[in-house]
Amino acid sequence: MNKLAAKYLRPSQIPTKACHGCGIGMIENWLLQAIDELGLKQEDVIFGTGIGCVGRQTFATWGGDNFGATHGRALAVATGLKLAQPDKKYLIVVGDGDAASIGTSHLIHAARRNLGVTVICEDNMGYESTGGQFSPTTPAGYVTNSSPYGMVEPGFDPCDVVKAAGATFVAETTATQWHQTVKIVKKALQNDGFSFVHVRFPCNENFGAYALGTRDTLKNLEWIYEHTQGRKADGSETDFTWETGIKHDASNSRPEFSRLLRDMNARVKADMEAKRRP
Template sequence: MSGKSQHPLMKYIRPETLPLPYCPGCGDGVIAQCVLRAIDELSLDFTKMAFVSGIGCAGWIPSPLFNSDVIHTPHGRPIPFATGLKLAKPELNVVVISGDGDLSAIGGNHLIHGARRNIGLSVICVNNFIYGMTGAQVAPTTPHGLRTDTTPYGNPENPFDLCKLVEAAGGTYVVRWSTLHVKQLTRSIKKALQRKGFSFIEVLSPCPVRYGPLIKIRHPIDMVKWLRGIMVSKEEAKELTAEELSQKMVVGEFVEKSVPELSEQYLKMRWGENGEN
């Protein structure tokens, strides 16, 4: 057999962007593959998809890697950009991929109102518990008490539970997995891509370069072991006390419901139920 075989997902990638810019042990490459594998398994038309990302490590998952329409937005603004895109072109499958700092700190209000409005977006939030790209500053997901570059005496703030936040705001599909849950994550992305309304997928991801040293872990393999150790399933969580749960991250599907989607509601207001003005 002559010649080199090509990875089946290469058709979705701009070859000039390789090699990938991710740090050793980062989960962004795993997430990129799960997104593209979900699209491939669903045989979706890539020309009818659009990806929106913000500033941070996770913003480089679709931009400029994916050979599709991609908007790399200002810090904290991927959801409002994606909202405008979905309202202008409701036939598009719009996917937001960004990090916990970008989406829940400077972009926190946009996350809440995107869920409240139930705009038809698939939002993938990569949570590495820190601002990774810009130097290990404290983030809304950083555990209480942790010393970071901007909290040298320890983080005095309580972290967000992003899935509970989005659920309370009105998200209609809310799940949490990690980069270790490759099959589950791919299935959830497939489900989100086929749903109407605001889908939120939180992905716990290791950051051995920035977050690892803060918790005294420096090797990527040890970071994976740590990540496995902090996670429990919904079923396991029922057997734990509140104190025990405070040290864990519960993974699984939390919300799945049908609610009228915003762009369709706008079209009905404009044209009526029968498409008449």
């Protein structure tokens, strides 16, 4: 077991139930590195998850406090929790279903309020725990179990959505950019406001098998790598390229949601006391 996992994770909950070659564990490993480099302790971070592959595989792995919300509602729970525990760091690890589909309204409004949480959207481009159906982030034309003739719906980029909604930190990486992801997550955690990090990772059992035609872990991770670089191993261009990196950084530029409420409370209290005095 690696040292950070021993330091931060729950020994009884790892290895996770993830399939072999699933990227969820890698990304969690990089989150641990970011947390460690910031000098945060187990009790400083509250780990929230949703439902689906990402929710199921990461829930309760964190050694500190965990919550696994119902599908898509992790941010809604975090909104209440942040009011009660404003000084904690929140890592909300959700999938593309949670963030981009069933829970999009919570995502948008958390961004609008500038809720002080860091959302890691781990995107395997489909609903893989239910057997591999397409999601709003499945690339156009790709075959999944519910798009047997190719994905006809246009997808959307959750980064654009949260940026438009007012998120103060937005970034995108993929599961082959470890140093960049660690750096970005560190920055995201340092933002006292809403941070959104979109990380694409491979699914071998469903997306790989149906969309890419292979369950070979190496080929699927290689596919992610190629679409991150924009170039295949043989030098030809890929059908599309993900633009990765920090997309919007306005860290600490506007007040965090729970702080706004606490400031208002202080104002109301001061006004009441001023009125009480003759």
